[in-house]
Amino acid sequence: MKPVVGMIFKNISDGIEFYRAYAAHCGFDIRLGSRKKSNDSTVTWRYLVCNREGAKNASMSPDGDIDYVSKKRQRVSRRVRCMAHLVLKFSGERGYVVYSFEDRYSHVANIGPTTGFKLYNQAVGGYSNIGCTINDVKNFTRDLRAYIIGADVQMLLDNLYPICRRNFAAFGDSVSFDATYNTNRYKLVFTPFTGKDNHGKLVTFGAALLSSEDTEAYSWVLESFKICMDQSPSMLITDQDPALKKVVKRAFPDTRHQLCMWHIMLKVTDKVPAHLKKDKSFKDRINKIVWNDFLEPVEFEKKWKEVMVEFGLTEVSWFKSMYDARFDWISAYFRNHPLSGLCRTVSISESANSFYGTFVSPTYNLVEFFMKYDSALDAQRHAFDEMNSIDESSIPLLKTPILFEKHAANVYTTKIFGEVQKEIYSACFKCRVMSIVENMSRLVYKVDDGYNGLCEICSGRTVVLSHILIIKRFKVRFKRFDVGNGVLGYLVNSCAAVDENKILINTCISEFYACLGVVDGDKEKMSMLLRRVRELNFFFKEDSVEEQTQSVKEKLFSDFYGSAPLPKWMCCLQIL
Secondary structure: OOOOOOOOOOHHHHHHHHHHHHHHHHHOEEEEEEEEEEOOOOOEEEEEOOOOOOOOOOOOOOOOOOOOOOOEEEEEEEOOOOOOOEEEEEHHOEEEEEEEEEEOOOOOOOOOOHHHHHHHHHHHHHHHHHOOHHHHHHOHHHHHHOOOOOOOOHHHHHHHHHHHHHHHHHHHHEEEEEEEOOOOOOOEEEEEEEEEEEOOEEEEEOOOOOOOOOHHHHHHHHHHHHHOOOOOEEEEEOOOOOOHHHHHHHHHHOOOOEOOOOHHHHHHHHHHHHHHHOOOOHHHHHHHHOOOOOOHHHHHHHHHHHHHHHHHHOOOOHHHHHHHHHHHOOOHHHOOOOOOOHHHOOHHHHHHHHHHHOOOOOOOOHHHHHHHHHHHHHHHHHHEEEHHHHHHHHOOOOOOOOOOEEEEHHOOOOHHHHHHHHHHHHHOOOEEEEEEEEEOOEEEEEEEOOOOOOOOOOOOOEEEEEEEEEEHHHHHOOOOOOOOOOOOOEOOOOOOOOOOHHHHHHHHHHHHHHHHHHHHHOOHHHHHHHHHHHHHHHHEEEHHOOOOOOHHEEEHHHHHHHOOOHHHHHHHHHHH
């Protein structure tokens, strides 16, 4: 019964009836769309569309005000811009050919109670297993409406809050707040609070329907959110709405408020002089400064001022105001705030709005909207459970011999570990120590990728690491996963001191893995490397006056791995 491109019908009526029967089987109705005729009045093109294709035209006043309310009786439109269609093209004596066919429709199919009852009969294996009659199915909507009268709000609270509160307690450090529209019949503004879970996926902490986007409405929703969750988020990301900025400071005094970088950068081309609007060099310079995660605050301020002077923007008020507000949107000033690197824009809110758009429709009343919103949350939580199941039943493959990667595999979820593993692999095989200088109580390492920026940690830079012997900690100046990202943080060293022997060992290991990273994938070069290593191994053994004792071997093993080798009997048990 399903149409296919190339299918032929003798006349146009047969094609229309065929598509009508197909639509009825799938649970939607069709409408005759536009058509084209030739000079002899022969229909050459015929468009058949879903009856919910398109959108209702907005009422407009004589003076062009689109918000004008017509005095005529308001009618509800069922059109939701559905794209399902079939196009018939005249092909001479052959008849009409299916030129285009789209089988995906963007709304719930209305199969009706009778068809639904029959389908359920097939699913459970007979009418005796259904447990209700056809009249019960027909009266379900009536009974549902009668049941929720006077209790719909309480039902919403009882159903949504416990899980939302639990999610906020676990993942509510960084929250994005943004509004979306066209989700219900009453044009109420839908404002979800969105964050990221431990898999890097969207998680909804709550949502509100607002009648307007003014100070009073925002104040109510933020205060209500704080009461529901019993606490404020550590960081809140929003757009540049002036009303919202005032309310956040008053409602969440202890919350770090960050403005969306993406929304700010969208305005750049509108604020610069005309001759800079198409200047690619200016756009590249400003983007490199704003989106650079590695710049320190002092470096950002210096480079921003240089660009302003070079392109003659020192007197442009918008750029002055953005520089003055740099503490509210530039990443360098959020680096030391925990988990600030999870999101710098409201892009996760945009993704959430797109996600909810697949469930809700501008035609829904509040009850219908709530039911679809609840379904969206169920889908979101089901995806979270699936990711947890994958983590519990799988073991990530390790790519390096170091224990740090093994530890990370046990700590992080599969999705996040994949990102961390890329950095560990790059640091292990593509970074190398350029120099080690002792300065008072510090050992300063200079690390470079050495291979034209292939390393994702360094990105072609020379990275400076200061090892403070007293407090046993590495501090990295340029770091991919810092405290703000919440993934790695500072590297901690368990050694009390670093002697020259360990420095040489670490340098040799670094150089070997760097060399291995270069020849990886080239069998000829890898064979050459293996041959040279074996030659050196043979040379050093022959040059040695006496064989190394077992104690010396154990010391080398301990220096390399950080622990003594296992006894032979324990190794045998592991093999068994």
